[in-house]
Amino acid sequence: xxxxxxxxxxxxxxxxxxxxxxxxxxMDLFGICVVGTxxxxxxxxxxxxxxxNYPLGWIIHPQYLxxxxxxxxxxxxxxxxxxxxxxxxxxxxxxxxxxxSVIGCDIARANGMVPGIVILAGMITGVFGGLLRDVLCNExxxxxxxxxxxxxxxxxxxxYVGLLWLNVDPTIAPLVxxxxxxxxxxxxxxxxxxxxxxxxxxIRGFE
Amino acid sequence: xxxxxxxxxxxxxxxxxxxxxxxxxxMDLFGICVVGTxxxxxxxxxxxxxxxNYPLGWIIHPQYLxxxxxxxxxxxxxxxxxxxxxxxxxxxxxxxxxxxSVIGCDIARANGMVPGIVILAGMITGVFGGLLRDVLCNExxxxxxxxxxxxxxxxxxxxYVGLLWLNVDPTIAPLVxxxxxxxxxxxxxxxxxxxxxxxxxxIRGFE
Amino acid sequence: xxxxxxxxxxxxxxxxxxxxxxxxxxMDLFGICVVGTxxxxxxxxxxxxxxxNYPLGWIIHPQYLxxxxxxxxxxxxxxxxxxxxxxxxxxxxxxxxxxxSVIGCDIARANGMVPGIVILAGMITGVFGGLLRDVLCNExxxxxxxxxxxxxxxxxxxxYVGLLWLNVDPTIAPLVxxxxxxxxxxxxxxxxxxxxxxxxxxIRGFE
Numbered sequence: 001x002x003x004x005x006x007x008x009x010x011x012x013x014x015x016x017x018x019x020x021x022x023x024x025x026x027m028d029l030f031g032i033c034v035v036g037t038x039x040x041x042x043x044x045x046x047x048x049x050x051x052x053n054y055p056l057g058w059i060i061h062p063q064y065l066x067x068x069x070x071x072x073x074x075x076x077x078x079x080x081x082x083x084x085x086x087x088x089x090x091x092x093x094x095x096x097x098x099x100x101s102v103i104g105c106d107i108a109r110a111n112g113m114v115p116g117i118v119i120l121a122g123m124i125t126g127v128f129g130g131l132l133r134d135v136l137c138n139e140x141x142x143x144x145x146x147x148x149x150x151x152x153x154x155x156x157x158x159x160y161v162g163l164l165w166l167n168v169d170p171t172i173a174p175l176v177x178x179x180x181x182x183x184x185x186x187x188x189x190x191x192x193x194x195x196x197x198x199x200x201x202x203i204r205g206f207e
Numbered sequence: 208x209x210x211x212x213x214x215x216x217x218x219x220x221x222x223x224x225x226x227x228x229x230x231x232x233x234m235d236l237f238g239i240c241v242v243g244t245x246x247x248x249x250x251x252x253x254x255x256x257x258x259x260n261y262p263l264g265w266i267i268h269p270q271y272l273x274x275x276x277x278x279x280x281x282x283x284x285x286x287x288x289x290x291x292x293x294x295x296x297x298x299x300x301x302x303x304x305x306x307x308s309v310i311g312c313d314i315a316r317a318n319g320m321v322p323g324i325v326i327l328a329g330m331i332t333g334v335f336g337g338l339l340r341d342v343l344c345n346e347x348x349x350x351x352x353x354x355x356x357x358x359x360x361x362x363x364x365x366x367y368v369g370l371l372w373l374n375v376d377p378t379i380a381p382l383v384x385x386x387x388x389x390x391x392x393x394x395x396x397x398x399x400x401x402x403x404x405x406x407x408x409x410i411r412g413f414e
Numbered sequence: 415x416x417x418x419x420x421x422x423x424x425x426x427x428x429x430x431x432x433x434x435x436x437x438x439x440x441m442d443l444f445g446i447c448v449v450g451t452x453x454x455x456x457x458x459x460x461x462x463x464x465x466x467n468y469p470l471g472w473i474i475h476p477q478y479l480x481x482x483x484x485x486x487x488x489x490x491x492x493x494x495x496x497x498x499x500x501x502x503x504x505x506x507x508x509x510x511x512x513x514x515s516v517i518g519c520d521i522a523r524a525n526g527m528v529p530g531i532v533i534l535a536g537m538i539t540g541v542f543g544g545l546l547r548d549v550l551c552n553e554x555x556x557x558x559x560x561x562x563x564x565x566x567x568x569x570x571x572x573x574y575v576g577l578l579w580l581n582v583d584p585t586i587a588p589l590v591x592x593x594x595x596x597x598x599x600x601x602x603x604x605x606x607x608x609x610x611x612x613x614x615x616x617i618r619g620f621e
Binding site: 256257258259320321323324327338342345346347348350351352357358401402403404405 | 436440441443444445446449469470476490491493
């Protein structure tokens with residue numbers, strides 16, 4: 001199935017992004033594998049723990065761990081030659097984000113959640129892996145600061161839920177949502193779209 | 208019910224405290240909403256995951272998410288005018304702490320936990336939201352460093368469990384515990400009470 | 415049972431390590447107890463949440479919390495006199511690591527997991543307590559950077575699973591695995607063995 005193939009590509013891309021961040025923090029090979037794996041599978045794991053959706057995906061399919069660990073190890077050895085592939089990487093990463101969102105929505109729907117929670121589950125699947133990566137690397141999570149990443153996950157999930165509600169064919173709806181979400185990501189990167197932020201440095205008295 | 212009203216006020220206050228911390232870290236509007244929501248609902252979520260108490264509260268009542276997201280958005284736009292309200296904010300925040308503790312105890316009791324775990328569940332509900340907030344904002348959690356916050360949560364929970372054990376009327380006991388815990392918080396703030404800390408900078412050999 | 419005695423010694427050692435780290439961050443007595451307890455019981459808690467293995471160990475046996483809290487409090491008061499005990503501490507800590515790994519494997523096996531997940535569960539039990547400790551103390555987790563800690567947990571778990579697969583007596587197998595894992599830890603400390611790390615500071619274009 002196409003969605004499953006996209007999912008496998010996405011976890012490889014996410015594992016690479018985690019591995020690169022781990023290398024920048026001088027982690028050893030074990031740390032690189034852990035951060036890569038948590039980046040790739042952490043969003044879905046948090047979603048399933050919050051929904052009580054057991055057993056977890058990577059416990060049913062341990063081969064996912066081989067994909068993420070393999071991707072992290074390969075990245076560790078070839079990362080210094082990858083900068084030519086920057087735009088490929090960003091596109092795969094963006095495709096992963098929207099695919100994760102749609103898959104997260106599907107799992108919440110299968111667990112009988114209301115539409116708001118379905119969309120939230122998609123967003124958590126899409127962005128919480130990167131959030132865990134940044135916490136492990138002792139950074140303020142990038143998705144909370146200046147990426148339109150999360151907005152794209154929410155947009156993709158909302159579009160997907162809306163299409164299903166309109167009785168669009170359930171083999172077509174995820175593809176439309178993924179296509180539109182991916183296009184949004186490309187445009188956001190191209191034109192540097194971002195959400196407003198608020199200079200909070202002058203706020204006093206709430207320590 | 209009074210306890211429920213206090214709970215709603217408390218999650219709004221906690222969401223505001225998370226939103227303000229997020230603004231100080233230059234987060235965008237999405238990040239402010241995430242940190243606000245996790246600050247407000249994170250303590251109860253961790254408690255329920257540890258107890259295996261599914262489904263989670265905000266999945267049964269998704270409207271709680273609207274409260275916390277709404278509070279975070281409003282805070283983002285009005286925070287610079289809020290410093291006149293500092294003492295109101297601190298009182299609502301303190302009320303939230305003791306209300307969270309009592310509610311956490313109730314949920315652990317309903318899950319058949321022993322008294323020690325009931326008090327611990329109250330404490331986790333009261334302080335782990337703020338702990339997650341500080342981890343996301345890349346800070347050493349304030350509650351672990353110099354607030355009497357956690358002590359007040361433990362005091363409130365212990366008092367509540369003690370009153371129930373003494374067969375105090377279960378509509379009276381939470382109000383007495385909340386009242387005494389809140390008084391303790393006010394006194395602790397007024398007189399700068401704090402727990403001992405230990406200068407660990409000279410300890411060698413346990414890296 | 416010997417394994418249970420080793421477990422109790424191990425959680426005391428881990429709680430001490432957490433308490434010392436907390437003291438270095440100027441935490442108060444409450445923070446020291448929380449960090450000590452999470453260091454000692456956090457790895458097993460994460461394992462059980464991931465496996466869906468409820469109720470959690472310290473909810474069935476709340477006395478474990480008394481051990482870890484007691485160890486943290488004692489450490490807070492005597493830590494400045496402990497440096498003479500450095501080598502004892504490191505040996506107890508190493509023993510704890512391998513005991514945690516074997517116990518984690520046992521629990522995953524009792525939950526019907528495949529061998530790869532069994533070994534992973536042992537590793538998570540051994541190292542994720544220290545990982546949580548470092549996240550709470552606002553550090554990049556040491557186990558991800560330069561300790562052979564995780565490798566020893568994986569080695570111990572793999573050896574244990576291998577011995578059981580070879581039908582070694584299930585009262586002998588854990589002792590052999592613990593003995594060999596502990597020896598490996600001693601050798602790794604003595605000869606400063608470490609995994610390769612990769613200088614990632616020059617990698618561009620994957621922000």
